[in-house]
Amino acid sequence: MSLPVQLYCWHFMAYPYLSKDFDETQETGWVTVPNSLWDRTKARGLYQEYIDQLAYGDRLGFDGMVLNEHHQNIYGLMPSPNLIAAALTQATTRGKIVVLGNLLPLHLNPLRVAEEYAMLDNMSNGRIIAGLAPGAGAETFNYDIPSVATREQFWEAVDLIARAWTEDGPFAHEGKWYPLRYVNPWPKPMQTPHPPIWIPGSRSKSTLVNVAKRGYAFFLSSRSHGEETAKSQREFAQIIESVGDKYQPFRMGILLSVYVGETDRQAKEEAREGIWYFLKNCLKGHLRRTGRQLTFGPGVPYIAPKDFRAFLEHSKPNSKLLGDADSWEELEKSNSIVIGDSETVYRRLSKLIEESQCGNLLIQFHMGNMPQDIVRKSMKRFMENVAPRLREESKVMYAERYSRELENPRAVVGAAR
Amino acid sequence: MSARSTMETARAGATARVIDVCGRKVEVLESGSGAPLVYLHGFMDVHGLKPDVMAFHEKLATAGRVIAPAHPGVGRTDENPDIVAIEDVVFHYLEVLDALELKRFDLIGHGVGGWIAAELAARHPEKVARLVLIDAMGLFVPGQPTGDIFMMAQPSDGGSNVSLRELLFRNPRDALANQLVPDGRGDIDEELRRYQMLRFASWVGFKPPYFYNRALTNRLHRIAAPALVVWGDKDRMVPIAHGKRYAELLPGCMGLKIVKDAGHSVIAEQPDAVAALVTEFLA
Numbered sequence: 001m002s003l004p005v006q007l008y009c010w011h012f013m014a015y016p017y018l019s020k021d022f023d024e025t026q027e028t029g030w031v032t033v034p035n036s037l038w039d040r041t042k043a044r045g046l047y048q049e050y051i052d053q054l055a056y057g058d059r060l061g062f063d064g065m066v067l068n069e070h071h072q073n074i075y076g077l078m079p080s081p082n083l084i085a086a087a088l089t090q091a092t093t094r095g096k097i098v099v100l101g102n103l104l105p106l107h108l109n110p111l112r113v114a115e116e117y118a119m120l121d122n123m124s125n126g127r128i129i130a131g132l133a134p135g136a137g138a139e140t141f142n143y144d145i146p147s148v149a150t151r152e153q154f155w156e157a158v159d160l161i162a163r164a165w166t167e168d169g170p171f172a173h174e175g176k177w178y179p180l181r182y183v184n185p186w187p188k189p190m191q192t193p194h195p196p197i198w199i200p201g202s203r204s205k206s207t208l209v210n211v212a213k214r215g216y217a218f219f220l221s222s223r224s225h226g227e228e229t230a231k232s233q234r235e236f237a238q239i240i241e242s243v244g245d246k247y248q249p250f251r252m253g254i255l256l257s258v259y260v261g262e263t264d265r266q267a268k269e270e271a272r273e274g275i276w277y278f279l280k281n282c283l284k285g286h287l288r289r290t291g292r293q294l295t296f297g298p299g300v301p302y303i304a305p306k307d308f309r310a311f312l313e314h315s316k317p318n319s320k321l322l323g324d325a326d327s328w329e330e331l332e333k334s335n336s337i338v339i340g341d342s343e344t345v346y347r348r349l350s351k352l353i354e355e356s357q358c359g360n361l362l363i364q365f366h367m368g369n370m371p372q373d374i375v376r377k378s379m380k381r382f383m384e385n386v387a388p389r390l391r392e393e394s395k396v397m398y399a400e401r402y403s404r405e406l407e408n409p410r411a412v413v414g415a416a417r
Numbered sequence: 418m419s420a421r422s423t424m425e426t427a428r429a430g431a432t433a434r435v436i437d438v439c440g441r442k443v444e445v446l447e448s449g450s451g452a453p454l455v456y457l458h459g460f461m462d463v464h465g466l467k468p469d470v471m472a473f474h475e476k477l478a479t480a481g482r483v484i485a486p487a488h489p490g491v492g493r494t495d496e497n498p499d500i501v502a503i504e505d506v507v508f509h510y511l512e513v514l515d516a517l518e519l520k521r522f523d524l525i526g527h528g529v530g531g532w533i534a535a536e537l538a539a540r541h542p543e544k545v546a547r548l549v550l551i552d553a554m555g556l557f558v559p560g561q562p563t564g565d566i567f568m569m570a571q572p573s574d575g576g577s578n579v580s581l582r583e584l585l586f587r588n589p590r591d592a593l594a595n596q597l598v599p600d601g602r603g604d605i606d607e608e609l610r611r612y613q614m615l616r617f618a619s620w621v622g623f624k625p626p627y628f629y630n631r632a633l634t635n636r637l638h639r640i641a642a643p644a645l646v647v648w649g650d651k652d653r654m655v656p657i658a659h660g661k662r663y664a665e666l667l668p669g670c671m672g673l674k675i676v677k678d679a680g681h682s683v684i685a686e687q688p689d690a691v692a693a694l695v696t697e698f699l700a
Contacts, residue, residue: 027573141568146623148616149501292573292580298608299567301616305490308612312605317576 002399003250003406004391005353008098008362009057009379010066010255013050013084014282015074016369017042028285028292030073030138037074047077049372051084053365055091056376060383064096064129066362069103071142075282082116089124097124100198100219100362101131105150106143110157110178114164114185121189130195131219132158137300138285147302153177155210158199162214165194198253203228204303208236213243217360219253223287223322225335229254229356237357248405249359249398256352257337257364260381264340268328270374271339275331277368283323290324342385349386353394430478431470431485435493438509438516444493445517446470446485449478452546453519454699456485457510459528459552460566460654461585461597461682464492465614466607473684476692480699481523486513488530491613503555503621503630507536514544523699525549527684528655529618532628535663539636548644549695550663552652552681554628561658563628564681570615576601587651587680597685628655637666644670645698647691649679671698 017039026033054065067084070076078084081099088097097120102113113132121128134154140147156175160183163173169184189195200219201207211218220232237247259275261267284291294300301308325331328339338348353361365382366375398406431448446463448470456474458464463474464487470478477483489509490496499505510533514522524545526534531553538545554563569580578598582589585598602608622628644667648660657675664673674694679686 031568137571140623144624146619148619148623289575292568292571294568294571297571298612298615299570301612301619305609305613305616309605309609312602312608317572317601 002395002403003359004398005394006063006250006360007387007390008064008066008096008253008360009054009062010362010364011050011054011366012068012070012076012282012364013047013078014278014366014368015043015077016046016277018074018277018281018369023280023284023290026284026291028294029075029281029283030285030294031141033072033074033285035072047084050366051087051091053372053375053379054088057365057379058088058092058095060379061387062095062379062383064098064127065092066098066100068100068131069106069133069135069139071106071139073138073285075286082120085120085128086123089120089127095127096129097127098129098198098362099131100129100200101133103133103135103139104157104161105145105153106135106139107157109180110160111164111180111183111185113157114161117161117195118165118185118187118189121191121195122187126190126195128189128191128195129198130161131198131200132161133200134302136286136295137297138294140300140302141294147300149177150302151206158197158214162194162197165189203232203235204307205235205239208239209243212236212239212245215245217251217253219255219360219362220358221255223255223334223336225254225256225352225356229352229358233357246405247357248402249357250406252356252358253360253362254352254356254358255336255362255364256349257367258345258349258378258382259339259365259367260342260345260378260386261339262341262381264344267339267341267344271367271370271378274367274370274374275337275339277370279323279325279331279368282368283321286323287321288323289318289321293321342381345382346386346389349390350393353390354397359394359398430475431483433469436516438512441489441495441497442493443495443513443516444487446474446487447482448474449481449483451481453522454481454483455514455519455522455524456483457524457526457530457533458485458488459526459530459682459684460611460614460618461685462527462530464488464494464610465528466597466610468492468606468610471685471688473688473692476688477525477695480696484517484519484522486510488614488617490617492610496616500620503532503536506533506621507540510537511541520544521546523547523549525551525695526553527551528681529554529621529628531555532621532630535633535637535640536630538640538642539633542639542641545640545642547699548640548642548667548669549647549698550644550660551647551691552649552655552683553646553659553663554622554655555630555633556659556662556666557626557629557631557634558656558658558662561656563622563656563659564654565627566654567615567619567623570611584654585681587649587678587686591686593686594682597682634662634666637663638668640667640669642669643698645695646670646673647683647694648673648675649681649683649686650675650677651679652681652683654681
């Protein structure tokens, strides 16, 4: 069995109506960004526009659509991605619906997540990919979750959800954080043994080990690709082998942003406003040094002190993050925002697929305040002129390198064994 | 239970040792002699920032035998996985006191250490000879929330720690504030201690109740011991209204002493003034 690279269309659903002076006047786009900036009139129809873009992606032939959960920010207007997923179950017919993911420590009860994903799996005829995530710094501020406990809570919740999907109920869960007398969800999910589980993370070894030994897929949440991404892949592959399994490319995914134009120059011209809106506004408070960065640091002390010491010893407080890029050249170096004509985008993604050996490419097409017509044009050019070549050559490559590992048909989405 | 010392290190001004408490390591600094005086630290304090006693603690040691344990997960004290709320911290300290064989002592606490001291004294008033609270959290005072030290501890514009200094010191531009909480990458050991201290504090202050226990208000009446409440006049972490409330609620309180030109880190900013108030009270 041979399968090509899986190409997913990712949408953050950013708030696109900020004024031009946002970066000058606001400290952050997250948590404390005043919601007096929300414009009810302009926002009419916004969700419909975004849902339509994803449904359009489904018609163009993407392998799936990706949503995620964020709270109280301008970066992503999906505090409940499951609501958008529910809409997509009715507006689309073929692609996978990836929710990446529900932020488990923010939910009072993991059973609710197990139930909602099971509903979505039935509503979509088995198209759900269930992302489960612990939530980064900003979200712990939003929901008052002491981040020091989140990893422990997260893995307890993950295991409870997987058990709720695979083991007949009712059973009791004796957990530290989520004890439950009666676990007995109706409905059960449609897919067997359960919807594929994807877990995002940075390069923390304990995360990689936890994902590997459960047979789930790993989504590398880094926003710069290249040697570091390849290194993460090798590390993950080694860890998978150490737990007696074999790596294959659908065990791992990465996120990047793409704009495809008619020419390199036209691509930059068309994408310019949306991209810089995304970098300077949406990433302010997250992947940007200017303003207050909430994603990681001493106020969200979830990593062990010895790991924090290593971080202090090896990092520079002023090193640039993705949103600190000041030029197209710097952006190009990040290798996670790819802008150009079909040829350029094909060349760079082909290299990325080869180097990273990641079989799930999650691609953001809508950036910041990008108008819908140009987003759609870029998606169309991608599917017509870039995707076929990537699919063809990756299929050959995977068949050569992973023929045995891919015998299991569920391997394509990294499902549990 | 006896206090078994597993490590002895002589330091300037104080003796450091690591004792065993029910299988967990607890670091304890001691200095001075005489009647036992238990000191529970705050943020910009011994253990919370510095491995050794500071000027304030040296002066305090003229009033007795100062015994200063480091909170769980801070310095060389092990994290205690049973801790998820203030109740568990108080129980941890009961075990520490047992291990140190301390039956009755003077009790001083600063910041989050002051909250622990008040909780401990309300439960075991018989153990506490005299109580001193310095810029202590712990009370719920309507309309007077404590600062969000967790968000303020997140650097801005790369490496600026101005918001943390603003919260913890009288003036974020002061030399002392900048020395203790510098911008950019500071002393790694001190940054790590700050991190450990925030990690410990997050169990009792990140989620609601944010550094308070509503029930404490109606429990303080049990503390008959003479008490002193000391506050920096520019404390933005714990508003002075909390100090006034403590002074009203503690039956043996000799009054609220306000120290001028000091923020939450009053023991670092005005060590002489605070030490003079406390040693006079304990004399």
